[in-house]
Amino acid sequence: MSSLKLVTLVLSLYVYVYPSLAASFTPVDSYLIACGSSQNVTYLGQTYVPDSHQSSMISLDNQKKSNTVNSTSSVPLPVHQSARVFTTTTSYKFDIKKQGRHWVRLYFYPIPDHNLTSASLSVVTENFVLLNNYSFKSYNGSSHLFREYSINVTSDSLLLNFVPSNNSIAFINAIEVVSIPDELIPNEVTSVFPSTPINDISNHAFETVYRLNMGGPKLTPQNDTLGRIWENDKKYLHVNGSATSVSINPSMIKYTERVTPEIAPNWVYATAQTMGDANVADLDFNITWVLPVDPDFTYFIRAHFCDIMSPSLNTLVFNFYINAENAYLDLDLSSLTGNLDVPFYKDFVCNSSNDQSTLTVSVGPDKVAEDANAVLNGLEILKVSNEARSLDGFVSVDNLVVSGFKKNKQSGVIIAAVIGGFVVILLLGLCYCCLVAKRSKTGQRKPSWLPLPLYGNSLTVTKMSTASPKSGTASCISLASCNLGRNFTFQEIMDATNKFDENLLLGVGGFGRVYKGTMEDGTSVAVKRGNPRSEQGLAEFRTEIEMLSKLRHRHLVSLIGYCDERSEMILVYEYMANGPLRSHLYGTDLPPLSWKQRLEICIGAARGLHYLHTGAAQSIIHRDVKTTNILLDENFVAKVADFGLSKAGPSLDQTHVSTAVKGSFGYLDPEYFRRQQLTEKSDVYSFGVVLMEVICTRPALNPVLPRDQVNIAEWAMMWQKKGMLDQIMDGNLVGKVNSASLKKFGETAEKCLADYGVDRPSMGDVLWNLEYALQLEETSSALMEPDENSTNHIQVIPLTPTEPFENSTSMVDGANSYTDEDATSAVFSQLVNPRGR
Template structure:
């Protein structure tokens, strides 16, 4: 093993490693069934990094369908390879149709360079490229791109024996392409499921397309397709390191790497696993020290993240244990590679699905030491980040449908719409600017003495700190201002909370969430509290901290959390709630040894939760959408009264003249409204869908997503609705409830859940209607219990289903939730507070 010094020196490999690169030592290579390489516009074969591209004029394994095209050749020393020296120009839509020997996952690689000298302005030409199923690019132009060439790589699952790639010129312009690859990929390279961060399963990858954004050989040199059996390029990671001095390169002879059973050689070449970045100052005492890589991403997409590891630094087993983070969320806690693989120098990789950090255009990956490790060190060998196609099967925003043959009339209509949209947008922007200036002017008069809000210190993220600090100090009107001057509850000193939690004693720890840890505490007057302390690594904590305080300081309801106070001293972010004796609803349904809840208790808990959500939607001047309704955010006090918790993701609902709020998707996988996920349009009905999933969890006593179950049972919403439509919901209920539910009550409950889970939001009931139906279900159950005092009895009253039976008075049932005042039942609210995420529901 070679250690590379404190700075990132790239040329210090062992003699064996250097010789291996020089003479191209290869291992058992994967031979693709389809391996089609086209040099578009070329008149002869082109050799690129040991591979031969054939001219697209020789149509044997493919066919080119177009009415107008021109080949063009212009060699240039400034371009990285000869594949960019020729191109084919199209003035009409053109389709390359490839004959495939076998369906399955394939690489689609596209090469573009707007060569000068043709009679067309290629730098201004909008490039639109689609396949049978996917939109790869939409109106990309080199005018907005600072490079002279572009390489795109996609991984798509082709379900037929042919693949058609179509280039579509925009109105009055042309399209062009320099090279195309269509190459088979082992289907096992990408599994259908991965772990969504934070901590939730994600399935369906086999039906999604992937676009390569970043592929890094960490600690090692550039790897070209010659060094990779799948023709991939692995770049060096140096420019993505957030702090250059945080990492030191380690490397070993690639021949010492031993692939285990279950890890294919195609996962990554030995060159990737034989080098790594380790901590530059190993055995540091500061466990916040880590290595961080930062990447620019599109926040409107999810990303497939594959992390490659191989313990090439340890001299003995079980000495290297470290944590892995994606953004501010822990992806792999206490990773012990040698214990996991049973030996040293054994490759291992792990797949995740994540989005950007806190809805920004940045994503980060970090490794750092674990407190349980004998050696305070951490490594990473390789990293791949791939954009996941959206529900419109597009890699380019929400674009999906492309008109292959636009008529002149449609062009005129499109132009008119475009001009009208631009004019309207300019007018709207002008009005917004005027309003903004007016608001700023008013705030500057009233907030001139506001203190700047300082974010949590984050090691290796000086950019974030300096940015927020600068904004805060430059203007008294900055959004990050102190909450001390507003009515947001009691302001605790840090020392008070230290005393209340015995200096944050780990024995008082009651849960860990995305924001940080929660401790049970006792105030000086004897009041039990839950103290939620922000994690210093959590980049999203500041926004959630503000939102939670702002929301809870304005809301008072018996079935919503009550905030006691907060602390923002010493750059800390701490929230204080009254302690909830019975914790989250989820722990009473599954995953713990707590006694099972009766059906009546479950109905009452659902009714209480529905009342809280109904109040959010209707009880204030402008509705509030919770956006993260789930069983871990419904907590129970000592009397099992349910209260909705965690308002860190909440959003103010649409105005009276609007139907929705346009916002990036936030929430927990398994509970996300599919319409919101597709359109990024948030409404109160998104909460209704999530609550429908909660209703099924309550009935079936299982998680919303469980990837270890058979495929058809993974998603509780899909699985339970199949049984509901058969009228056999009782077949999948919690075994504890079998024979204890009145059939009429169960039918009303199932119908309510089914309506909540309607595909379109407009077809879902309001939370008020949900509340009414749940109370009706409870009345049906209680009426049955009156006839037979034994709640466990399977008997029901024959007349219970007669249409003459009237439910509880609807107006009375909603009276608690319809209070339009800000404070409702203040005395009850004061005795009911909660912490959001008392367990570890890292599902955002």
């Protein structure tokens, strides 16, 4: 039995026998409601009462317009046995004895045989949107929906409005409204990038996304004074063997005045993940957890630490990273706690790491530490409500139908609000007219940068700043003076995008949202609007402009211009009609690409990358090669996009560039990740992942799959080395691909994914092999076409692929080798004879 399984088994038995070692927190408000039930329901030692038992403390409006349903078969949880169904907006009203922060927990289960899978609903409070148009149509009958929210209630009542959407129905199985300590969420938190204090975050609503017990068993509400559930972390580990579980008796945890059982139960601090190979020679090695998230939101992250494995004080010093950024360096638990087995926690705020919709958390040893080890005991990730006061999209409460409880407010209040609003609008209009008049006199625009703080917080960097947001310093170098493309006015951008109409939204990335725009002359463009809360900010914005202003290539997306007015960071590109490569591989209803199309797209992207590596005065490393950054025009010509993370390559007397790790998990070169040494071969590795995505049509990372299938690079390589890549290829390609072409393609991807950069080919070699794979496919297709006067079948001659020149540094010469689509190197003339050269 493995050590992790043994620890989990022992602790699970211990948890079962001894449910709690700490005094329970007693909530002032505690509503546990079994919706639609006619009797009490017991779940995890708690009793849920029927919602039909109206009292002075809880009421349900429009009850006569709702109906109840009950399950006649087994259900996942006891609270799923019944449900209340709504055909019109209906509200639960809870009397609040103590204002402050409360859990709001919602249980949904589309009970079979009652057509609840057709439900589409929204859930809103008076101030926040919790769910927006959630649909159960894709429900597969084996799972259920649970949502946990933390809301600061500032009145003597809480309304939960259930709104049927899309002419459908709404329903709910069970509700919990329970008060919790206000200090659970602080008022000020540190932003990760840039490192800046964020104020008033406690006024936001939160949704629990992850709550992990590192190295330990799943904990139920019976083992937590605040009724929380803690999952085991194993399925989120980026590299399973990178961590080793350790544990102690939970009674040994020494709580302090700052850290109480309400912060986290002792079961969390009594278990941990540590380095899989303590005192590892490579001190850049980390334990990393990869967690899928919604990229449109900011996240509150709480990390729990407790030194339960050191033999003495002052031996454990390590680093904590979020999205590969330094969140907490030189973390010395001994100096912070003064003893072993004393819990400690730290809070942060950040966004997702990239448009792949993931958030990563890592711990790794500090280079000066006596004990080259690191530890993480628990992790909580909460989604923070956005500027629309929503936790699901950008729709506000005012845009959703609300309950009769709100409609019954005194008309005088409503009239006063209308009059007040009118006066405010009038004053704003007068101010705007004065501002326009002043601008017309001066004829000058004075835009300023708003870097990355959450909700407009304090760090100020000027429009002309070239400094990293981390430093908070700026040098005055005007973008406009650098001849970096057309400088659009914000009004031009607004006109082109119809005021950023959501119907024109093309996609969402790590930098921000991308809209389709139409300029005055009718030219279609892609407008990328920076999100001020994104991690990719001023530095990436300037890098993108500077890089693309110097580069012109048929297989690189062209930058048309930018806009830096009104604290905006906006980039304007040529419009790519067919969008990202990924959308043609999976996740959409677009028709599948043929094998030839896929080869041509890969070849186009390889040409773009080869030009970056060899065509400019100094090589450029893209650093974020992935299927969402390969765009297709109206003719399916591939172009590489998104140069915000690009880096100048090593000079002639260097072998690599030493830099912090940036990029997208699933595509990251493992050697770069371990050693923080960047080379052109890092792009080659990422491109190898792209090649596997093209053949297998699945994401680079998919945490919901079995452990050996999560990472496409590992999974596909396993099949490739067996010579069985055809067993996992896209079903749309089965029987339609020449075996020799597929073999050459697989071999190329395999070489790109070599563990060490020196063993990988250059992009020139990759390009040669892909051209050869295409030639094999085209020759095969020509041989397969029968003579129109012949009734005999033509036998396809087996094709023997050849290898590119050994140790070739480039198969294509010069910076402009591929700017003409008809230009072909003399090397490829040897491919006319598919038997060899």
